[in-house]
Amino acid sequence: MFNFHSYNKFKFLTLLILTLSILFVDCRNSPKEQNEADYEIIQSAKGKKAMVVSAHHLATKVGNEILQKGGNAIDATIAVQYALAVVYPRAGNIGGGGFMVIRTKDGNYDSIDYREKAPKASTRDMYLDDEGNVIPGLSRNGHLAVGVPGTVDGMEEVHKKYGKIKDFKVLIQPAIDLASNGFLLTPMEIERFNRFKKDFVKYNKSPNAFIKDTLWVEGDRLVQKDLANTLTLIRDNGKAGFYEGETADKLIAEMKTGNGIITHDDLTSYQSKWRAPLVGNYKDYKIISMAPPSSGGIALLQMLKMVEKYPLADYGFQSKEAMHLMIEAERRVYSDRAKHLGDSDFYKVPQDSLLDAEYIEDRMRDFNPKKSTPSDMVAAGSFAVPMETFETTHTSVIDEAGNAVSVTTTLNSNYGSKVVVSNAGFFLNNEMDDFSAKPGVPNQFGLVGNEANAIEPEKRMLSSMTPTIVEKDGELFMVLGAPGGSTIITAVFQVFLNVVEFGMPLDDALFAKRFHHQWLPDVVLYENGGLTEASKQSLKDLGHSLKDVKYMALVKAIHVQPDGALHGVGDNRSEDHAAGY
Numbered sequence: 001m002f003n004f005h006s007y008n009k010f011k012f013l014t015l016l017i018l019t020l021s022i023l024f025v026d027c028r029n030s031p032k033e034q035n036e037a038d039y040e041i042i043q044s045a046k047g048k049k050a051m052v053v054s055a056h057h058l059a060t061k062v063g064n065e066i067l068q069k070g071g072n073a074i075d076a077t078i079a080v081q082y083a084l085a086v087v088y089p090r091a092g093n094i095g096g097g098g099f100m101v102i103r104t105k106d107g108n109y110d111s112i113d114y115r116e117k118a119p120k121a122s123t124r125d126m127y128l129d130d131e132g133n134v135i136p137g138l139s140r141n142g143h144l145a146v147g148v149p150g151t152v153d154g155m156e157e158v159h160k161k162y163g164k165i166k167d168f169k170v171l172i173q174p175a176i177d178l179a180s181n182g183f184l185l186t187p188m189e190i191e192r193f194n195r196f197k198k199d200f201v202k203y204n205k206s207p208n209a210f211i212k213d214t215l216w217v218e219g220d221r222l223v224q225k226d227l228a229n230t231l232t233l234i235r236d237n238g239k240a241g242f243y244e245g246e247t248a249d250k251l252i253a254e255m256k257t258g259n260g261i262i263t264h265d266d267l268t269s270y271q272s273k274w275r276a277p278l279v280g281n282y283k284d285y286k287i288i289s290m291a292p293p294s295s296g297g298i299a300l301l302q303m304l305k306m307v308e309k310y311p312l313a314d315y316g317f318q319s320k321e322a323m324h325l326m327i328e329a330e331r332r333v334y335s336d337r338a339k340h341l342g343d344s345d346f347y348k349v350p351q352d353s354l355l356d357a358e359y360i361e362d363r364m365r366d367f368n369p370k371k372s373t374p375s376d377m378v379a380a381g382s383f384a385v386p387m388e389t390f391e392t393t394h395t396s397v398i399d400e401a402g403n404a405v406s407v408t409t410t411l412n413s414n415y416g417s418k419v420v421v422s423n424a425g426f427f428l429n430n431e432m433d434d435f436s437a438k439p440g441v442p443n444q445f446g447l448v449g450n451e452a453n454a455i456e457p458e459k460r461m462l463s464s465m466t467p468t469i470v471e472k473d474g475e476l477f478m479v480l481g482a483p484g485g486s487t488i489i490t491a492v493f494q495v496f497l498n499v500v501e502f503g504m505p506l507d508d509a510l511f512a513k514r515f516h517h518q519w520l521p522d523v524v525l526y527e528n529g530g531l532t533e534a535s536k537q538s539l540k541d542l543g544h545s546l547k548d549v550k551y552m553a554l555v556k557a558i559h560v561q562p563d564g565a566l567h568g569v570g571d572n573r574s575e576d577h578a579a580g581y
């Protein structure tokens with residue numbers, strides 16, 4: 001039976017198999033594929049033509065691939081948004097909303113609001129008990145905390161208006177592939193999955209991809225078949241794949257398993273809104289940011305105007321004078337925020353007055369360089385020290401043609417309401433907590449509000465998200481924004497000043513420790529290790545109370561260098577990733 005020929009055939013086949021398997025192993029061990037775990041987080045990157053900075057290396061990669069396929073910054077942003085919905089489930093989303101600011105290569109500005117809306121059945125007092133007290137947690141966890149999601153509608157709108165790659169499928173397919181093939185979880189996501197496991201179990205009746213019997217450990221991959229199916233429905237049907245049909249039915253069924261009030265009518269009537277961006281100046285810089293229902297743009301412009309006439313650069317970075325001035329500006333602006341800001345479709349926000357130069361001058365008239373402002377304007381307030389690390393997510397993109405996008409999107413808290421739409425695989429937001437549930441009662445970020453931000457059906461809740469683009473002498477200069485709840489606005493304010501006043505390269509500007517004051521409570525938060533004992537003492541001597549926190553806000557920014565090269569930087573407080581070419 002055994003002959004030479006068959007032996008040779010055997011030898012040949014063995015050799016072939018061996019060679020192939022060596023090739024295969026070799027291929028798997030090639031630096032690119034070798035080990036998914038060997039990815040490198042790059043927080044500071046340079047590019048000659050284009051740049052993406054996002055919260056996750058896989059999303060940044062997707063954005064770069066779309067740019068290299070000839071997509072513009074808007075196409076890349078859409079692809080990144082969907083990729084983040086898969087690889088960054090704590091904030092990337094299809095069950096949330098956001099704001100996007102765009103500067104086209106021709107220097108035109110635009111912005112879109114795809115913020116969540118209060119369901120039609122919501123009422124002003126829906127989170128209060130019979131005695132008029134806020135029921136703890138009701139606006140933060142579970143089905144009643146959910147606002148009508150805006151992301152899918154928003155992405156369709158921006159694609160229709162600005163997309164260069166006309167075939168939407170190209171933009172969403174990378175997200176579908178990531179969901180169905182799975183990807184390696186990062187250490188931070190693993191830590192959060194384990195930390196929030198009991199909430200996932202508490203607020204979900206059926207199994208989902210995020211809950212497993214054992215704890216998540218390094219090396220675990222996340223496969224999301226349900227989410228891949230939902231994204232495929234969106235790919236094939238556009239926004240109808242989310243707001244109608246199978247996905248909508250599942251979302252409404254999910255609402256009914258808890259105390260949710262979102263209806264089919266809420267979903268089909270959701271519409272994002274194009275809004276005129278806010279445009280203002282700081283010295284030679286033009287700031288383009290988000291208008292209400294975000295407070296970010298107004299507050300940022302107010303703070304910049306308040307400090308503009310002072311010699312910040314001479315004072316020096318985190319000098320007593322600079323910090324005191326900035327803290328006092330922050331205090332005044334957040335008190336305006338609490339009183340005057342809300343959804344301008346429902347409440348007459350006095351935007352022009354708030355940004356009026358004389359008004360701003362007047363607001364700082366009682367600024368005393370030697371003393372914190374007497375507190376008759378600062379009523380005592382309790383402060384919700386953040387109990388979980390803040391998560392939302394920001395992406396900054398510049399393409400080869402010079403189009404720029406600054407977009408911040410959120411589920412609000414980590415994993416939003418913690419509710420996953422059963423069989424559809426995505427988390428729902430808890431954005432209703434951004435409303436003022438009761439005048440003067442702080443939300444999870446310690447922010448208080450009033451009439452302007454009271455709950456009304458179909459109203460959008462006030463936001464602090466501050467997606468911003470800066471021009472200098474008519475040219476694109478910077479793209480920046482951040483997650484971080486109430487600390488977003490002060491982080492954007494400080495990173496910008498670190499670059500333009502304190503002369504820092506963007507990475508130093510971002511990595512530098514920050515401080516924050518939001519009127520109520522009357523306390524300066526500072527990041528651990530951020531202030532020297534001497535500077536703490538000098539602030540105390542001026543009458544400020546101080547409190548340290550682990551970190552605040554996660555900025556992602558791009559700085560256009562004088563020679564036109566792009567410097568992209570993500571925050572070293574997280575796993576942000578910058579890449580360009």
Ligand code: DON
Nearest residue numbers: 390391392463464483484485
């Ligand atoms: O819109 C807002 O202001 C909040 N929902 C943002 C939440 C946030 O940034 C959470 N953490 N980073």
